[in-house]
Amino acid sequence: MTSTVADHHHDEVPKGITRWLFTTNHKDIGTLYLWFAFIMFLVGGAMSLIIRTELFQPGLQVVDPHFFNQMTTVHALVMVFGAVMPGFVGFANWMIPMMIGAPDMALPRLNNWSFWLLPPAALLLIISLFVPGGGPAAGWTLYPPLSSQGGMGVDFTIFTVHLLGMSSILGSINIIATILNMRAPGMTLMKMPLFVWTWLITAFLLLAAIPVFAGAVTMLLTDRHFGTAFFDPAGGGDPVLFQHIFWFFGHPEVYILILPAFGIISQVIPTFSRKPLFGYTSMVFASVGIAFLSFIVWAHHMYTVGMPLSGELFFMYATMLIAIPTGVKIFNWLATMWRGSMTFETPMLYAIACVALFTVGGLTGLTMSITPADFQYHDTYYIVAHFHYTIFAGSVLGMLAGVYYWLPKWTGHMYDETLGKWHFWLTVIGFNITFFPQHFLGLAGMPRRIPDYALQFADFNQVSTIGAFIMGFAQLILLVVVVKAIRGGKEASSEVWENPEGLEWTVPSPPPYHTFATPPQVR
Amino acid sequence: MKQSSRQTRNRRLAGWLSLWVVGMFGFGYALVPLYNIFCEITGLNGKSATLSEASAAPLEVDKSRVVTVEFAVNVSGIPWQVDRPETVRLRVHPGEPVTVRYSAHSLTDSLTAGQAIPSISPARAARHFRKTECFCFTRQELQARESRMMPVTFVVDPALPDEVKTITLSYAVYPAPDVKLTSS
Ligand code: HEM
Ligand SMILES: [Cu+2]
Numbered sequence: 265m266t267s268t269v270a271d272h273h274h275d276e277v278p279k280g281i282t283r284w285l286f287t288t289n290h291k292d293i294g295t296l297y298l299w300f301a302f303i304m305f306l307v308g309g310a311m312s313l314i315i316r317t318e319l320f321q322p323g324l325q326v327v328d329p330h331f332f333n334q335m336t337t338v339h340a341l342v343m344v345f346g347a348v349m350p351g352f353v354g355f356a357n358w359m360i361p362m363m364i365g366a367p368d369m370a371l372p373r374l375n376n377w378s379f380w381l382l383p384p385a386a387l388l389l390i391i392s393l394f395v396p397g398g399g400p401a402a403g404w405t406l407y408p409p410l411s412s413q414g415g416m417g418v419d420f421t422i423f424t425v426h427l428l429g430m431s432s433i434l435g436s437i438n439i440i441a442t443i444l445n446m447r448a449p450g451m452t453l454m455k456m457p458l459f460v461w462t463w464l465i466t467a468f469l470l471l472a473a474i475p476v477f478a479g480a481v482t483m484l485l486t487d488r489h490f491g492t493a494f495f496d497p498a499g500g501g502d503p504v505l506f507q508h509i510f511w512f513f514g515h516p517e518v519y520i521l522i523l524p525a526f527g528i529i530s531q532v533i534p535t536f537s538r539k540p541l542f543g544y545t546s547m548v549f550a551s552v553g554i555a556f557l558s559f560i561v562w563a564h565h566m567y568t569v570g571m572p573l574s575g576e577l578f579f580m581y582a583t584m585l586i587a588i589p590t591g592v593k594i595f596n597w598l599a600t601m602w603r604g605s606m607t608f609e610t611p612m613l614y615a616i617a618c619v620a621l622f623t624v625g626g627l628t629g630l631t632m633s634i635t636p637a638d639f640q641y642h643d644t645y646y647i648v649a650h651f652h653y654t655i656f657a658g659s660v661l662g663m664l665a666g667v668y669y670w671l672p673k674w675t676g677h678m679y680d681e682t683l684g685k686w687h688f689w690l691t692v693i694g695f696n697i698t699f700f701p702q703h704f705l706g707l708a709g710m711p712r713r714i715p716d717y718a719l720q721f722a723d724f725n726q727v728s729t730i731g732a733f734i735m736g737f738a739q740l741i742l743l744v745v746v747v748k749a750i751r752g753g754k755e756a757s758s759e760v761w762e763n764p765e766g767l768e769w770t771v772p773s774p775p776p777y778h779t780f781a782t783p784p785q786v787r
Numbered sequence: 788m789k790q791s792s793r794q795t796r797n798r799r800l801a802g803w804l805s806l807w808v809v810g811m812f813g814f815g816y817a818l819v820p821l822y823n824i825f826c827e828i829t830g831l832n833g834k835s836a837t838l839s840e841a842s843a844a845p846l847e848v849d850k851s852r853v854v855t856v857e858f859a860v861n862v863s864g865i866p867w868q869v870d871r872p873e874t875v876r877l878r879v880h881p882g883e884p885v886t887v888r889y890s891a892h893s894l895t896d897s898l899t900a901g902q903a904i905p906s907i908s909p910a911r912a913a914r915h916f917r918k919t920e921c922f923c924f925t926r927q928e929l930q931a932r933e934s935r936m937m938p939v940t941f942v943v944d945p946a947l948p949d950e951v952k953t954i955t956l957s958y959a960v961y962p963a964p965d966v967k968l969t970s971s
Contacts, residue, residue: 370797437804441797475808479815494819497904498864498961505822509815570910 277777285380288372289777290357295674296379297354298667302743304346304386309736311339316698316732319725322717332715333401334393334417340404341421344521345428346386348659352524353378353435355666356463358674360439362768362775363457365448365784370441378434385427392420403713405510408495408503412487419488422481429474436467436474443467448767450786454548457766458541461548462527465555469516469523472559477513480506504569511562519558521655522622523551525662526593529615532665533597535764536612537604543596550589550596557586567638576635583633590626594619609761610684614665617692618658625653628703643713646706652699664691664742671746672760676774677753683745690738697731848882849945855879856943858887859957865901866894867929869937869960881945884919888936889958893929900963902926903937905956912954915944926963 277283287293314335318326327335357375361368369375393399397415400406411418443464447456456464483494484506493499495506534541541547563571563579571579597619606612628650632638641647671679701724706712710721717725756773767786771779855878858871872887879885893899903923907913918924922937929935943954 371801374801433808437801437808440804441800444800445793445796471804471808472811475811476815476818479812483816483819497959498902498963500904502822502826505819508822509818512815512818572910 288376290361290369293375293379294354294358297350301347301351308339308342311335313736316729320729329715334399336713337400348521351663363460364451365767365780366446367781369438370446371438378431381427381431385424388420389424392417408506422485425481429478432470432474436470439467448783458530459527462523465551466520466523469520473513473516480509507566511565515562516558521659525659528662528666529618532611532615532669533600535761537601537606539604542599550592553589567635568642580635587630611665611669613688614661618661621657644706645702645710648712649699649702671749672756673773675749677749678756679745679749687741694731694735698728701727846882848880853878855953857955862960865962868892881943884942886940888938890936892934896931900926900928901960902963903958903960908955912951915947917942
């Protein structure tokens with residue numbers, strides 16, 4: 265499909281700390297993003313283990329309830345905004361220019377800024393835990409009146425959101441400009457790898473959703489300190505209004521978290537099935553469809569606030585509609601594997617687990633989209649199970665598939681397949697032990713975000729905590745795998761896998777510091 | 788392709804996208820008035836429309852029908868005692884203006900200001916519950932230990948759907964937010 269030359273002229277890599285501080289190179293910035301995301305993943309993971317330790321038994325043992333609430337809140341914020349979103353931006357930085365035959369991102373200096381906004385933001389959020397009154401404790405959704413009453417930590421969180429939002433917006437602008445303006449000759453839109461497509465759509469979602477969220481937290485800030493009353497009924501405001509604005513952002517946000525993962529596994533599955541992706545065009549349209557629908561379903565998070573019947577029905581049907589394009593994607597992946605010559609290297613294992621387990625999350629989503637049923641599920645552990653099956657099994661496993669798939673390309677060395685498989689099985693088994701029982705807990709009525717619970721929930725909670733520790737510590741294997749691959753190992757060829765598709769496999773592994781200075785010709 | 792022309796195109800696109808971002812930020816704020824208008828039109832969230840003069844024109848009294856109106860109040864964050872009217876449930880004819888009095892009593896030795904926020908349930912009755920005079924229209928100030936009767940005059944619109952037999956008028960009284968006291 266492609267014919268290219270990688271060029272090797274003046275391949276000088278700057279040295280020292282300034283290389284990383286001032287870099288405008290898409291590969292360096294991608295690496296920074298990925299490490300940042302991984303550190304946040306471990307920090308957020310540690311917080312989740314505090315949560316699970318407290319929940320190992322009924323009663324209050326380890327932390328006090330206020331700190332527990334801070335942990336649920338900050339864990340979610342760190343994972344969503346610190347680990348998953350930056351992780352995918354890291355992939356975008358590394359892979360998009362190489363996949364479309366561009367020498368770099370469209371706006372390299374802006375790119376540097378997008379990254380370097382992240383560490384201060386993360387620091388602010390962590391510091392918030394140590395200020396008087398503690399960190400945010402109102403849940404990651406920051407609902408008032410709780411969030412308008414919290415201490416200084418809430419203000420820190422608001423500024424964190426501003427910084428992270430700014431970073432995402434700058435990153436998205438860059439990604440859109442890169443994809444629309446920097447493609448190699450012959451790389452038409454409908455020839456782009458699916459990962460590039462899903463990121464293009466994600467970037468547009470980010471540009472539409474993040475500013476609204478920034479507005480919502482700004483209103484919260486002025487309510488707290490400057491006498492406005494957007495969400496304060498005493499001044500004529502309404503706390504439910506915050507929920508509407510938040511979820512107008514919040515639902516597109518969940519697709520921001522999943523679409524890039526869909527993109528990654530759409531690259532991985534064809535490679536290890538040794539067949540082209542089934543239904544490329546329908547994949548593109550399904551992604552666009554999901555993106556549009558995601559803006560008209562937000563109130564499915566608010567079925568219990570007292571909407572009129574017509575509203576409940578509208579949001580119920582609209583939500584159910586999303587299952588259709590999502591289903592199209594699942595069937596396309598299955599059809600890609602169908603009668604393929606499949607092999608099961610670690611990336612493929614992750615991709616298959618991602619499809620299978622995400623489907624569980626999609627199904628629970630469908631049950632919750634049914635308004636009357638959701639009155640039972642709302643704010644119980646059932647929701648917690650649902651969004652971990654979508655975000656962990658969908659987004660994170662998808663991302664891990666990508667890590668193993670491209671690690672040899674990035675480092676030039678094959679990773680340790682045995683360790684990779686250990687990582688995979690421990691993660692996936694640990695994950696299911698942790699989260700599957702939470703469905704039962706939720707159906708039996710255990711509310712989410714509580715440090716203590718009724719005795720009858722004890723058994724499933726213990727199982728869940730054991731699973732969490734297995735899954736948590738398994739992530740250290742990933743660290744070992746990555747460090748080993750950076751240090752050395754079997755040399756990886758340009759192609760790494762058997763006849764993979766895409767321009768990134770036409771350059772050596774590791775790729776030279778500058779790739780595609782002269783654009784390849786795509787036929 | 789020439790390097791410089793590509794750079795201009797990138798910058799121009801970035802400019803347009805930034806404009807779009809600013810627009811979406813504004814849209815977030817635009818949701819506030821949109822939401823309020825939507826709630827007022829539909830009467831959602833128990834927001835009863837404040838009456839304009841025109842709609843305050845006398846309505847025909849429907850003697851054949853009786854609706855029960857219940858009164859409730861709760862106070863939060865302000866040292867006041869607010870009591871609901873003597874008759875907690877009142878049977879009224881649609882179209883007939885009725886006045887009831889809440890009473891407020893300050894429990895502190897200084898001047899305080901409060902704001903009452905009304906709410907009507909069921910929500911679909913909100914549009915048909917018209918207040919022509921209400922202590923909730925403005926914020927209320929109480930001198931030290933002062934007691935005061937606080938009247939509300941309302942009329943139930945005869946267009947109230949038939950299946951609504953009972954309407955509850957509930958006030959939440961808060962400290963008036965961040966306003967300077969007019970007298971001291
Ligand atoms: C088939 C598609 C999906 C459907 C029909 C669906 C439906 C729902 C519904 C109805 C709720 C609200 C439940 C409640 O609060 O009572 C919910 C919550 C949630 N969903 Fe999904 N969902 C789907 C996919 C996803 C995906 C792909 C993600 C993320 C990657 C996701 C993440 C979440 C999160 C984080 C929450 C909980 C938010 C919170 O209250 O903290 N969902 N989902
Ligand atoms: Cu949603």
